[in-house]
Amino acid sequence: MKPFRSANVHHYDESELLDLTRKAFLEVFPNCERIDCPDPALRENLARGNQNLTEHWDVFDHICLCSPCFAEYLAARKRVLRRGRVWLVCGLAVFAAICVTGYTTWRIFGNAAPNLSTADLRKGIPPLPSPPAEAVVKSVTLARLDFRHWSVTRGDLEVPSPFTPPTLKRANLSLRIELPLFSPAGQYRVRLRAATGEPLMDRIAVAHIIDGRTILDSVQIDLSSTDRGMYTLSLESTGLPTLRKFPIHLE
């Protein structure tokens, strides 16, 4: 059975009761002449928590009995609480700033090992097992030898060319050779020899005429372990009356 509740009687909730009680303390005990009021400094210290309230219950009892003192103590407490909140917010802000700075520093400097040379770093890396020799595929560098404007020599005489010999890098090369203008298409024997006469390459390649240019199919040669110096590239074809030789500088 529900208890009887009069519709006209007001029921109070907790916050309302607290407000009414606070109002009562602020109004019911007037003391305009401040009779028996404690030292304001002591009251302020108590409100701030600088002095132990349990040693001054008499002061506190007076505050409960004096509306002006109650109002002043309440104001002091509000100031203290506000200051506490400000400190809390500041503390959180500082903490957040430290976190952000720390994280940023770690991201910038933390990943790279400081003061370590490449050699030091390499020392730290365990050596990988070496793959079998046949599994090693060297990267191929594309090289182009352009002899388009090299004049065709007639006869067997070795005439020095007016052109600067082309330079090749010592690497695993895929050579694209462009023959002098008007060279015929067809099979060519491509040989590369050192100045000493030592053969480095002897291949058969097919030349095609594309847009008026005679271009040999790519010839692959590994020169990575070859010494620097001057070499001679010779091209021989059934379509050509003589052997064509071109100087090449290997650096």
Place this chain on the structure above:
Amino acid sequence: MLEPRPDFWIDGRHGELHPIDGALLRAAEEVWPRVFQIVRDTLHDGSSAAELLEQVVHEIAESQEEEKLPKDLGAPRALLLTRLQQRLINHIHRERRITYVGSIRDLEGSSGARGTTNRDEREVHQTILIAQVVALLDDDVRRLMVLRLMGYRWAEIGRLFRERTGTVREQFRVALKRLGKRLLTSNRAERKNQ
């Protein structure tokens, strides 16, 4: 200049003498300057302050004798001051010093009803009643209630009373409940009078 202190033990309510508790008497003597100040500021004349205080003291003593109030009062000074204010309002009514301020409808609705008061006066009575209920609480409960009103955290209050936080919270809850119940009873009585 203060009025001479009243002789509380000479006169009694309705001419009867009631034994006055020593603590109440001391409290009355302590509170006398405040009483004189309040009466003088309210009535612009402090001459009736002693009489009013005397009446209040005997009223409380009578209530104690009839066991309506406990023998050991928690905050006798607060009780004296709040009872004095009630008596002061009644005194002003008797002296017809209150000018009613309110709507005509309020006035019509309240005309003829002896206990009827306007909204502002009801609020004053309610405020005094709250202060009285708090004055009748135990010392510690009253203090913890005031501390809570002043924004102290439960942990701080618990430390001050060397009690667990849950205990002080419960004490506070019970005190508030008592206060709410007393206000409710008062409101019901007022409605009944109307």
